[in-house]
Amino acid sequence: MTQITVNASQSYNIFIEHDVLAKCGEILSSILNTKTLAIITDDIVNSLYADTVVTSLTNHGFKVCKFVFPNGENSKNISVLNEIYDFLCKNNITRTDCLIALGGGVVGDITGFAAATFLRGLDYVQIPTTLLSQIDSSVGGKTAVNLSCGKNLVGAFKQPECVICDPKTLITLSKELLSDGMAEAIKYGMIRNEKLFELFEGHTIDNIMDCIDKVVYRCISIKKDVVEADEFDKGERMILNFGHTLGHAIEKFYDYKISHGNAVAIGMCLITECAYKAGICDVEMLNRLISCIKAYNLPYKLDANINALVDLCSNDKKRQSDKISFIVCSKIGHSIIKKTSVDDFRSFILK
Numbered sequence: 001m002t003q004i005t006v007n008a009s010q011s012y013n014i015f016i017e018h019d020v021l022a023k024c025g026e027i028l029s030s031i032l033n034t035k036t037l038a039i040i041t042d043d044i045v046n047s048l049y050a051d052t053v054v055t056s057l058t059n060h061g062f063k064v065c066k067f068v069f070p071n072g073e074n075s076k077n078i079s080v081l082n083e084i085y086d087f088l089c090k091n092n093i094t095r096t097d098c099l100i101a102l103g104g105g106v107v108g109d110i111t112g113f114a115a116a117t118f119l120r121g122l123d124y125v126q127i128p129t130t131l132l133s134q135i136d137s138s139v140g141g142k143t144a145v146n147l148s149c150g151k152n153l154v155g156a157f158k159q160p161e162c163v164i165c166d167p168k169t170l171i172t173l174s175k176e177l178l179s180d181g182m183a184e185a186i187k188y189g190m191i192r193n194e195k196l197f198e199l200f201e202g203h204t205i206d207n208i209m210d211c212i213d214k215v216v217y218r219c220i221s222i223k224k225d226v227v228e229a230d231e232f233d234k235g236e237r238m239i240l241n242f243g244h245t246l247g248h249a250i251e252k253f254y255d256y257k258i259s260h261g262n263a264v265a266i267g268m269c270l271i272t273e274c275a276y277k278a279g280i281c282d283v284e285m286l287n288r289l290i291s292c293i294k295a296y297n298l299p300y301k302l303d304a305n306i307n308a309l310v311d312l313c314s315n316d317k318k319r320q321s322d323k324i325s326f327i328v329c330s331k332i333g334h335s336i337i338k339k340t341s342v343d344d345f346r347s348f349i350l351k
């Protein structure tokens, strides 16, 4: 089995293997001190994978209870969080027990936040089942729920006890969800690793599953390095936001009717076009990025008023003081953090 250790404020292992879901009981009995586990999952993942996980856990002597909520971003809110707290109370979960997040980034984020806050904090384990959650959200300890006034506005840093990552679960993802995760994968190639980007250039959405284990492993390794260098997002971790400053604005512009991966794909292409116009990178790099984005059925441009996008970037509640931070790549695999005034950002984008 492949293992990656993340040396953050708390060290933990990521176990990566096909069919590792059926071994989660074995893995967790060697890591956890408790025998009581509360699985949190959504209805789709519940029907696909919960039985395998529950069987493996009970076969290894764990007492398991399970809370299932409706799938989708709309469930990542305070009201579902409240239902999770009630469920944990009713099942007498104590501070020495452990939560299991079984599902995509929505399940991971809300379960992680419940673990950070219920009884002032208890352990949790991530079992991510989407490409995005395997390569991104399950690693690094960011947890959150959405408020009606914005996404991820209430959250905490809370590292998991371990991550159990089964790339075989990605077989049941729709092409759209696979594409969505590929936007983040392409981002990793752009910001840190040209060889990884070349792997994507050599494939398309129709055959990337042939080497998905390699993709998952290499992307997680990059995320691990970045998180270890800047766990609490004060500096280098910002490079993970390549394509996201404009991407978040694009999501808001379309009232979240566009997927995150699609918005990030356009965000990466738009900012790279601006970087090219500003002489930061060459046209060949821009063209390679656009071709790669297209090969994964992702959009690279949009019909929106760019000024309106800049306004949305400058209204971002998570922005620091009066500056905007954004990421550009000078070469594939080399990213630079830029911090400018809103006016300078506007001129950079509108050049």
Ligand SMILES: NC(=O)c1ccc[n+]([C@@H]2O[C@H](COP(=O)([O-])OP(=O)(O)OC[C@H]3O[C@@H](n4cnc5c(N)ncnc54)[C@H](O)[C@@H]3O)[C@@H](O)[C@H]2O)c1
Residues within 6 Å of the ligand: 042, 043, 044, 045, 048, 071, 072, 073, 076, 103, 104, 105, 106, 107, 109, 129, 130, 131, 132, 133, 136, 137, 138, 139, 140, 141, 142, 143, 144, 152, 169, 170, 171, 172, 173, 174, 177, 180
């Ligand atoms: N914490 C972080 O660092 C971080 C980073 C990036 C994104 N996020 C968050 O992650 C969330 C998005 O994650 P996501 O894209 O995984 O969304 P998601 O959790 O909503 O999953 C997408 C859909 O896929 C279904 N699904 C999950 N696994 C499946 C499988 N194996 N087969 C078939 N269907 C499956 C789910 O039921 C859901 O309908 C957002 O809320 C975002 O804010 C967090």
